[in-house]
Amino acid sequence: MSKTILVTGGAGYIGSHMVRMLDQRGFDVVVYDNLERGNRDAVTAGVLIEGDLHDTDRLNSVFESHDIEAVMHFAALAYVGESVHEPALYYRNNVTGTQCLLDTMRAHQVNKLVFSSTCATYGVPENLPITEATPQNPINPYGQSKLMVEQILKDYSVAYGFRSVALRYFNAAGCAEDGSLGERHDPETHxxxxxxxxxxxxxxxxxxxxxxxxxxxxxxxxxxxxxxxDYIHVNDLCSAHIAAFERMLKTPDLGAEQFNLGVxxxxxxxxxxxxxxxxxxxxxxxxxxxxxxxxxxxxxxxxxxxxxxxxxxxxxxxxxxxxxxxxxxxxxxxxxx
Structure with a gap:
């Protein structure tokens, strides 16, 4: 029996490649995206549900209508410069929006999350290359918002037995090899x-x-x-998400984990x-x-x-x-x- 994965932000750059890979590997996929920065036609598989993370009634209906096994969470704002000028956007979407998602998951007894984090949590690193033990001192609100979510995930693990893997991306790059799926941002800053x-x-x-x-x-x-x-291909990021999900299935006693993803x-x-x-x-x-x-x-x-x-x-x-x-x-x- 195939497992259903909810992909938040699945109409975005990395999320859309994730949806395609999940489909290719036999998973059932539900995409939840407000389409403010995603593209409807980038969703090439699964069911697309338009909605915002703060709309908990709509989120609840997704979990009520689908047998969700786990969530892969990409629904974040991710412009460093914008976060400096508009931090309120980043804390509201990336932190409070994520907490709405987590609490909805808990209400429906779904306790596996693969989280799209970032190397921006390290700020200016004390040592290179950066390991997971490198102190995290973000220097912009984007990195700070992701670090806040990582802390929430650790606290939810201790208090509620919530399972998560936070993947700290370095620079995502590339597109589908055949040119059929790609990268679209407006504005483009990468x-x-x-x-x-x-x-x-x-x-x-x-x-x-x-x-x-x-x-x-x-x-x-x-x-x-x-x-x-450090530039990492988008499909390599996606394969790491599947590996993280499989790790949660194999190691039920582990709580909140964090991994760097780069080359x-x-x-x-x-x-x-x-x-x-x-x-x-x-x-x-x-x-x-x-x-x-x-x-x-x-x-x-x-x-x-x-x-x-x-x-x-x-x-x-x-x-x-x-x-x-x-x-x-x-x-x-x-x-x-």
Whole structure:
């Protein structure tokens, strides 16, 4: 008998890839998304229910109508810069919205949650690469909101026997390999899509000197002065969620756990730009501008614990694969502007 997984935020970038993978692996899927930042046509399988996390009546009806085994929770706001300027949005959605979800789960005796957390909980890390034991000192409200949820999950585990696995993502990248499912944000603020947008503009005849591509900060204490990040393919993130769910099934005595998800290698912004030039075959330009508020200089994972305890490993560890798959998608679905 197939198990039903509720995927909150399943119309978003990572959530939609998760829905597809669950379906491919034989799970029944219910998607719950308010579609404010998701896309209805990105949901390629399962049942889509439009609703907000704060609408507990609607949430209750989902659990009453479907035999939910576990929840994979992606329904979060995730723009660092926006969180600095509008923290109220982030605490309301990411923290209180999640608590509405957790309490609805408890009311229906569903006690397994795989939580989409983030490396932003570490802030500027005291050591590199970052292990799960690295102190968590977020420097922006986005990271703080995710850390608050991690603490709630620990407290719910102790008090209520609630089971959870928090997966601390490093930089999600890539799209479906065949270009059939991809990344759509409005506005788009992530580095890799913005680089590829610039490559598309130049490829279609745009003047390279008219670039809108910005590199935020060239004076960090890194090998070329730009930020260093660990990029993990979206499908590798998704496979880790399934591994986390399977771990909860196999280890019923464990409570709240946390794992880093990355490929244990960091790339500077300029290295990513060079890799995009190589993959696309397009020579494009960029402008160096001041640092953004809330950007740590370097975030690189030590994901060895996830690899060992979840019995998981990234299939697309070379960032050029992520770039190629994203290029396949954006070439077929260029931005409107």
């Amino acid at each position: 580095l890799l899509p913005l680089i590829l947008f610039e490559a598309l503009r130049v490829q279609s005849g745009g003047n390279p000197t008219d670039t809108a591509l910005k590199v935020f900060g060239n004076d960090f204490d890194t090998r070329d002065g730009t930020c260093v990040r 244990n290698r960091g790339y500077t912004v300029l290295e990513i730009i060079d890799a995009c030039r190589e993959v696309t075959g397009v020579d494009f330009s960029y402008n160096s501008v001041a640092r953004r508020a809330g950007d740590p200089p370097e975030l690189v994972a030590d994901a060895s614990r996830a690899m060992s305890e979840l019995q998981w490993s990234p299939v697309h560890a070379d960032v050029k694969e992520s770039i190629q798959h994203a290029w396949n998608w954006f070439s077929a679905h260029p931005p409107a502007n």
